[in-house]
Amino acid sequence: MSGSIAYERFIWFHEQIKAGRYPNAPHLADHFEVSLRTAKRHIEFMRDRLGAPLVYKGARRGYGYDDASFELPLMPVTPEEVLSVLIARTLLSKTAGGVISEAMRRFGLKLLDQAARFGWEPERLDEIFSAAGHGFSPVPAAVFQAATRSLLDRKPLAFTYTSPQDEIPVNRVVEPHHLQYYMGSWVLIARCRLRDDFRMFYLSRMSNWKMLPDTFIPLPKDAWQSHVKGSFGIFQGREKTPVTLRFTPFRARWIRKQTWHPDQTLRDAADGGVELSFPVADFREVKMMILQFGADVEVVSPAALRTEIADEIRKMTRIYPTGDTAVEIMPEG
Incomplete structure (x- = not known):
């Protein structure tokens, strides 16, 4: 017999006691259609192993608790x-x-x-065990609680939102549909009443939040699912562009063991490198990923992304021109 089935019987017996019904072994046996011997073993287990302060009340011909505040411990787990x-x-x-x-x-x-x-x-x-990370966006406890409560209770959330694009505070009223934890940040996917469309809001950029008293009817999952998954990274959308990156043989040792997207494909290159392909809806995040690998990666396609990377490299060469001696490199030894 599984532990969960036995625990169901413990819970029933416990609730009977809490309700003042003074259950006994015959009651337990009859309710779950088990033998009287099995029922007695369950009661002994509750007393001896779960610490239940069981006391038999002769006048009531059943069990009660010596300590009325007793609660069953958590269900046994592996x-x-x-x-x-x-x-x-x-x-x-x-x-x-x-x-x-x-x-x-x-x-x-x-x-x-x-x-x-x-x-x-x-x-x-x-x-x-430990966890480490950097670049995450801390969220005030009150903001997180307001967002989760709005989600669970289906109540609109009002707040002031400051976008990183322009740093201009804008008052918003939204209907929360989904909360996503992405790369150290909490992101709320909600229908914005100002824009009459779904938008993504970082909780760390909210202020003056308030849950409104009225309720809303959530829209079907298909209406907002494209903002959660389908493409690479946090920037989602209905239109996707296939991206192919070619990594050097050295970097390929790591890339072969990584998952960038559930629908990615890997193809071995003749030189020992690897080509990684996956769908992208927005180039902003994938550009940052590409640039962090430096000369170990090349954009094979699309041409538009390759051009954006090339433009970024040209801007970088103006910051770090050839022959720049601003940074002195100390000799080894």
């Missing part, structure tokens, strides 16, 4: 399930203004009793 939650706590520790990390911390404390049974002390887990 070592892998415990480990996955505790690692997630570490990975999300710096996001959402501490809202997620605090919730994970509280949940993690409940799981530590389970973890201790597997020989995993909290100090050891903190020592052997």
